[in-house]
Amino acid sequence: MKHSKQTLKGERFFRHDLNLYVNRETEAFSLSQHAHEFIELAYVMEGKGFHYVESEVERISPGQLFVIPIGVSHVFRPASADVAKEPLIIYNCIFTPELIESIIPFVIDKPIITFMEELKEEGLRYYSVSDIDAAMEKLFLSLYQEYSLQQSGSSTYLNSLFLQLIVTMYRFKHNEIKALPSKQDRFMQVLLYIEQNYAMELTLSHLTEKFQWSERHLQRLFKQHTNQSYHNYLQSIRIRKSCEQLRNSQFKISRIAESVGYKDINTFIGLFKRMIGQTPSSYRQQFK
Known part of the structure; x- marks a missing residue:
């Protein structure tokens, strides 16, 4: 160009x-x-x-x-x-x-x-x-x-x-x-992988197989570097991504839930309300 x-x-x-x-x-x-x-x-x-x-x-x-x-x-x-x-x-x-x-x-x-x-x-x-x-x-x-x-x-x-x-x-x-310590560098790769693949059925055992760390060690790293368990960390990313879509698209809530990794709409709504403090519909209404 x-x-x-x-x-x-x-x-x-x-x-x-x-x-x-x-x-x-x-x-x-x-x-x-x-x-x-x-x-x-x-x-x-x-x-x-x-x-x-x-x-x-x-x-x-x-x-x-x-x-x-x-x-x-x-x-x-x-x-x-x-x-x-x-x-x-x-x-x-x-x-x-x-x-x-x-x-x-x-x-x-x-x-x-x-x-x-x-x-x-x-x-x-x-x-x-x-x-x-x-x-x-x-x-x-x-x-x-x-x-x-x-x-x-x-x-x-x-x-x-x-x-x-x-x-x-x-x-x-x-x-x-600068050259990062290898363990810290590898864990950053784990975080990046989750950020890019959060919608998958992303289990802790899947990560241990891909990154060659034990489940116990990965859980310890999540607590140390994110102050959350792996499960809570993944949920927070999925809910954050759903918030983006609720703000910026007109997709149905069921479609958004599925796109971030939740096949059951009621599970998604319950989790969203617990983490954000309101339902997905109420959250979306603020940005209209």
């Missing part, structure tokens, strides 16, 4: 009192490849597709965060032309170098300060980091909700969420660069 030299201006997005903008976008084919005079953090929330960056292209999938520096040309494209059936949903957090400068005085960790300073640089190469345990996903959802439904103190709260996101990005990027 030949990339455009179009540059998006910050004045198109930023309010006069806030150097931050958050949106949820269902990608299509209307926007041309473009650069911008601000920094963009783009999180793949749902669907699959492609990311064109300068003269490169790569496949993308949920749980990837892309850091797009000032001046870098890019665009997202869905995998299918039928975006109604196969949407590619991206959450964007864009911000100015001035936002970083205003927050740095409140940061006391020198590596984080250096990381934030680097984000402001023009000419920095784009990169991506992978989300583990949906840590960044939760922050993007909170950012979007706070930005869309602003209340008193929203600017302060948005800045605090933004700083949490920056620190989380740093941790993931740092862990991808």
Whole structure:
């Protein structure tokens, strides 16, 4: 794809009192490849597709965060032309170098300060980091909700969420660069596998066979690293994924239940109510 030299201006997005903008976008084919005079953090929330960056292209999938520096040309494209059936949903957090400068005085960790300073640089190469345990996903959802439904103190709260996101990005990027202890690295692969295959009949014995760990040892690792049993961890992912569909689709609740791994609708509704505090129907009604 030949990339455009179009540059998006910050004045198109930023309010006069806030150097931050958050949106949820269902990608299509209307926007041309473009650069911008601000920094963009783009999180793949749902669907699959492609990311064109300068003269490169790569496949993308949920749980990837892309850091797009000032001046870098890019665009997202869905995998299918039928975006109604196969949407590619991206959450964007864009911000100015001035936002970083205003927050740095409140940061006391020198590596984080250096990381934030680097984000402001023009000419920095784009990169991506992978989300583990949906840590960044939760922050993007909170950012979007706070930005869309602003209340008193929203600017302060948005800045605090933004700083949490920056620190989380740093941790993931740092862990991808250094050599992790083999046991920790293997367990992260277990978590990633569950995140990608949660709808399957995913038993603990299946994981022990695939990753060559005993059930007892895996249970101990889940308690140590997630503070949950394996069973509860899998349930939490399935319910979180069902919440995404309830917010963003009109699928029947029975279809959603089956798509996240529950064949019995009553089991799903009972579990959803216990974990979320309301029925799936009541939860969906909030987002209409």
